[in-house]
Amino acid sequence: MRSPAILDSTLREGEQFIKTFFTLEQRLNIARLLDQIGVTFIEVPSPIASPETREAVQAICDLHLKSHVVAHVRCAEADVQAALETDVYGLNLFFGTSTELRSFSHGRGIEQIAHEAVPLIRRIREAGRYVRFSAEDAFRSDLVDLLTVFDAVVDAGVERIGLPDTVGIATPRQVDRLVSLIASRYPQVGIEFHGHNDTGCAIANTIAAYEAGADCLDVTVMGIGERNGIASLSGIISQLYIHHPDQLATYDVTRLVELDQYVADSLNITIPYNMPITAPNAFTHRAGVHTKAVLRNPNAYEILNPTDFGIVRHVDVGSRFTGRYAVG
């Protein structure tokens, strides 16, 4: 299986979360922590959005991190131009290909989408930058439409194509099918997956995409994003740790809690109790049968070793569940 690149979009998708208003300093600190943990890509907003965004993007580039900084950019001349005027490593282009987005977002037909994307991709390649093209709302797009657009952008020299589940409708099985099909049709390019969590399957779908051939997985810190968000960095790390541990060799997962806590503090929230690894209670055992066994051997009720993440286990021996009658 190909080694997965992790793309963290906390500074782009995460900025679409209703509670997010990062300062420049927070953005820089988040980028630094992501780099220290070892993500391959850090996605940032389109520099054309505002002068402030442009400056923030350039400031992140100026950190000269190992992680590649990629700007999330509409397929529009001026937007691409503005991104090329910064020092970003590459551009992540996107265009809605579903009937819903074609009708209610941009109003373009499929041929028109390909027609607009192709020259921009050529131009970005000529500028010596990395370029990805993503079919927004891929899982509600007609297969012929998807393949028509992808044929054109792959031909134009795109380096990776993206299959976002923009509305969170896909199941792991559907992800497996579509990614496998796309991976076998376009072996010459990478495949990126981006999964929203509207029906609670963002993490499962993202791992299904990886196992079907995707080589770039989108996440955000704590899964923050539009509506109820996307796959969380800690969720994907927990999956790789259990099912593909070799793929974590280049990551420093001991910084994960620090990163989640930093973003939570920046948003003025607590890390949700359901977060894999980083929830304050992720390694807390309470029921009597659990605590007794865990004190003998943590393996009994733990598959992730908290010390690998620099975390201390908590066995709640003081609760009403662990007294003489403890049976929970």
Added chain:
Amino acid sequence: MRSPAILDSTLREGEQFIKTFFTLEQRLNIARLLDQIGVTFIEVPSPIASPETREAVQAICDLHLKSHVVAHVRCAEADVQAALETDVYGLNLFFGTSTELRSFSHGRGIEQIAHEAVPLIRRIREAGRYVRFSAEDAFRSDLVDLLTVFDAVVDAGVERIGLPDTVGIATPRQVDRLVSLIASRYPQVGIEFHGHNDTGCAIANTIAAYEAGADCLDVTVMGIGERNGIASLSGIISQLYIHHPDQLATYDVTRLVELDQYVADSLNITIPYNMPITAPNAFTHRAGVHTKAVLRNPNAYEILNPTDFGIVRHVDVGSRFTGRYAVG
């Protein structure tokens, strides 16, 4: 596909969440709301746990709800006896069958487990109650061990067998395989699934179990439970709504937000932003391309219709993402 029974375990698994200390009144209100929404089973703790637990269990039975009240009970004589002395509809027995739990929890061999469970199952059936037997930590259990125990309990007249992913290690594909195998071997009994969220796949696994033949799906309100919890009621409802809408005919999903809010208030937390349907921001649109399209047609970026859940959509037109340069 069989109609799935939903078993809500907020009053049992949910009580194992580190923040949970429900009062009797809260337990009764939660049970009433679960009944109004239409869950088939309400799981409660073992009455032997404490006199207070016993009284709470009986008080819930005394509500005479349509939902069936089932007690979660160890395979021990005294525990079964205590449960039979209440008016519970049935008993959910469990016994750890993995090497980890056999070694570090109870120390019994597989033959011994079957030997202890069988007479208890007969006794419960003779008492005219419903009985389920669950192989705790099924996904780390040896298949021969699992089948040995299940052969014995099915033979003894158990009505349903449970396959809990106690440590949250399973993938949707593994769930599909194990549930399919068990469903085809034991067509005469029901199959229950219970999925922990340690690696973020509780909802995906629970739906995979349903699609593979499970007919009883365990959830809690907001997914609260040991460590980082299990599948959430709202997550499973969102999945059924999208992929199996006929199965929701008997549910009143307009009470879901009220229930989640009530439990959140009882725990002194907010509903996490990543909760399907009930997160305060689940239907909030922020990025410029999103808000513009959603104002034209909500379908553009929404697959769940908030009004079906008694919720009002929020389009964040005041944010910095929706100004003149909005491109997010």
